[in-house]
Amino acid sequence: MSTLTIASDPQDAAAAEAVEAHHTQLAGDLAGRVALLVATAEHETPAADRARAELVAFCDRDLLPHAAAEEETLYPVAHDLPAARLLIDGMLAEHRRLAALVDALRTTGSAVQAAADGRALQVLFEEHLEKENALVLPLLASAPDVSLSGLLAGMHELLGHGEEHGTAAEAATTAGGCGGACGCGGSDGTDVPELDVRDVPHAIRHATVFGALAAVPSGQSLVLVAPHDPLPLLGQIEDRHPGTFAVEYLQRGPEAWRLLLTHR
Missing domain, CATH: 3.30.110.40 (TusA-like domain)
Structure with missing residues (x-):
């Protein structure tokens, strides 16, 4: 999932690499949770319910906040670049589709359907990240009047929190x-x-x-x-x-x- 980004300065290049690294982590975290849901869904067991709950919790805790942070920081600036306007409109539409798939995971009564929704979420998210890495980040990093590192200052949702989150198992123990x-x-x-x-x-x-x-x-x-x-x-x-x-x-x-x- 790594791409070559030509940046206007070293700080912007480092910022783009940090976002790409976080994208890789998010994609892997999502893929693992979806794989576990798919593996348990066929028999509609309590394990499938736990896997779905953990997948939804991950989306609420990490995936959707990441998307929201992009809309607050990167996307408005990228939208002002003529070369990226239509691209960003499409990326925003994909955010709505990602949120709809998470809602479907949250509400569906069938583990098999949840597994299908989870797989669709994974495919869409991976394609979305690939466009961000290959198109959005290079456009921002190469724009001479845009400071990508400045836009990302303090944005943990885009660069990763650098800490472990609680798992569904820990939540069960706490409860x-x-x-x-x-x-x-x-x-x-x-x-x-x-x-x-x-x-x-x-x-x-x-x-x-x-x-x-x-x-x-x-x-x-x-x-x-x-x-x-x-x-x-x-x-x-x-x-x-x-x-x-x-x-x-x-x-x-x-x-x-x-x-x-x-x-x-």
Whole structure:
């Protein structure tokens, strides 16, 4: 998802790179949550309800505020550039479609339909980010009378918060729930969703796993399917969540590595 941006000064180039990096993180976080919803939706289980709730929470907490921040800062300035006016009108229309898909996720009664809405949201969002990276940011960064770094000063929604957000599991614990670790409706170990990242683009592969793991509550598990032994990824998971996930290898190659990741 990386693009070459020719900026009018080094600060603007750095600002564009920071936004692109945050876009990559957002795309991966969304892809992981959607993948978990798709994996659990077929059987209409409580795991599917949790996955949908976590996906909606992510959209409310990160995706929609990111879009709103763009409309407040980048888009008005870009709209004043003759070369970008029609483009920005189209981007604003896509924001409305993204919000409508989130509302559909929030209200639909079927997990299968929610999975379809989530997949549509993912496709639209990834296409939207690609246009921002390849078209909007370069136009702003190269405009001599526009300071992209100045526009982005203090805009955490566009550059990333630099901190971990609470997961659905943590919310359940705060509310007094067990997160499925006892016998009150949690998984009995037979309904473990699978996340196959072998076809996920390398640029967002790790972020996709992080997004999926964010939706796995305490006492629940996720099967990760990778194209190689994911030791660097496991190290990153441990750095981000020390002692939180137990790892068990189910298969060690040659074409796939399957690991059971259990949220303690």
